[in-house]
Amino acid sequence: MSETRTAPPDVVPSVGVAREVPWRAALRWESGLVVVLVATLIFAGTQSSEFFTQSTMFYVGLNMGEIAIMALPLALIVMTGEIDLSVASMLGLSGTIMGYLFSNGWNVYLAMAVALLAGAVGGALNGVLITGLGLPSIAVTIGTLTLFRGLAEVILGNSTVGGYPASLTKIGVTPIQGTQLSYSVVIFVGLAVVCAIVLHATPLGRAIFAIGLQSEAAHFAGIRVGRIKFWLYVVSGAVCALAGILFTLKNASARYDAGTGLELNVVAIVLLGGVSIFGGRGSVVGVVLSVVIVGSLQQALTQMQVDAQVQNIVLGGLLLVSVIVPNGAEAARRIRARTRRRVPA
Amino acid sequence: MTTITAPFARRVLRAEGLLRARELGIVLAIVVVFGATTINNHAFAEAHSVQQLLTGASLIALLAVGETLVIVTRNVDLSVGSVVGLSAYVVGDVFVHHPHTPAIVGFVLGTLIGAVVGVINGLITTIARVPSLVVTLAALYIVRGIDASIVNGKRIDPVNVPKAFTEVGYKTVLGIPWLAIIVAVVVVVVGYAMRTFRSARDLYAIGSNPEAATLAGVPAGRRIVCAFTISGALAGFGGALFLAEFATVDATGATGYELSVVAAVVVGGVAIFGGSGTVLGAALGAVLLNTINQALVASRISSFWNQAVAGALLLVAIAFDRWLGLRVARRMQTAEGAHRDV
16 A cells, blocks of 8 residues: 555546645545435434434444544545554454453553553554555555464463443443533544544654555654554554443453454445555545444344345445446446547548 | 677576575575474374365465566456455355256356456546556445345355255365365466566566556457456356365455455565566465464464464565665676676
């Protein structure tokens, strides 16, 4: 995913794309997402009488919270043109470490702190391998995906650790008092605001876009490409560890296989949110919208008693449409150009 | 003319020699792991243990062959696990409803199902010019969803699968499991094609530099669709083999295989950004990963260590690959320099 090597010839920003002001393209994408969201809500409301009740909001938040939280740092990483597939394994490893320490008599908050630290260290490992040794991030993070999950398995084996203080595990049962929001959603919103400010209103954010568009040019412009990528991975590791803690408390148990396979859901949400897989394009608003769309759609389909696996068709379909539509116009133009070329001959 | 081509040819030869050394390295690693484990536990070298080793690696090795074709073109196919699951269940379902279906029909049907998914993946990737990572990730979900809606909570049980079909999964010829023989034939055929045929060499050209390949007249789109189709077809065929091997499958069959396959391919020395690597290497990568897994079991090291070791090994393999690549690049540079001096 690094540098320009992955980009097929036509995806490298052509003149046509470059002429557009970036935020206008983004705005168009987000308005598309809003349309999809409205359609989803109308569909959900007509199909299930229970959808527009307060508990729906809580359950959507509860189901999507950890995935949504992990999607934010991943979005930033994808914007620099890299990828992190180890997110779900880090979620599992952090929950495992926390559970293991807790079961050995540690204070639960101390155990959480160590889990967070482990997340940062794991992220740093990704960062060193990718920026220090210059290895492709997709390969490295498939490796750490297996490694982190494996370490979790070594630590906990088949055992399950429960027995956390009820004051903490209640986050999986009750919303924040006076609202219908789950705790993880509030954390997600907070992180999203921070990410949005960093990405859209600071030099660091501009640097992230610049790296994604042209890593080498960014380097020559004085941007510390390696350092920024490294710290993004560290942040990603720590945030995923946080998600792991929330996941553990939500289920009131720690298992080594917690959240197995979620990495692809997180990637799907980031891409649906309009973040270009080649980097340089995307917005936090898009990611948030994509979280809400996927969350409400899943909740509606669950209320309609559609099998969880079958719901995948909808998620996959959305993902496919989301990449084809923006490219569709250009593809049509290309085909037209080709036929025009053929006519005189 | 000769002054230009001769050193160039020598350079290619040397680079090729290094690549071959890469496969040799994997073989050596397999031998070392195998030998060390056998010293520790003599049962590891017994016939049935080795048979298990080969059978266990076969399916991932088969999928790795198809995946190599795709990755060499600088694309990736993440849908293989779902395709295996779908094909395995549909083939099983046919046997449930028509118990007297000949076994060969099952394999052909599985292959066709996979080929259809592969063609669709390839066409979307090339016509809409959408990154294959996204297309095949979507396909992973959609195919698994279609699979789940067909399965609808049911399961294929061993009693429903004809004996002639499951025999492929456990019978041996001269002590070698049928599964391993089938996969070895696929590796040899595809491996030969990838070395010899111009259309297959085009895949490397596309992966090395898509623009240059297109300018050189390589029909990149058609070749990429072909690569995806073969990868899909092999995954579909793999689904039939999955059913033959396990004789049972439900909606979750082969979930998560895609990452194991990519891991095997990467360990096998196929560059993740395309342009280099062999199907033999990828298949050997699958064998190495499986050998390590089995070795941990045989050494009575808790099987909980499996994933951690596999992950660490993967990282080492990637780093080693990078080091090798840098060395080749440096050698080529010095060779070029020497040539200029002359």
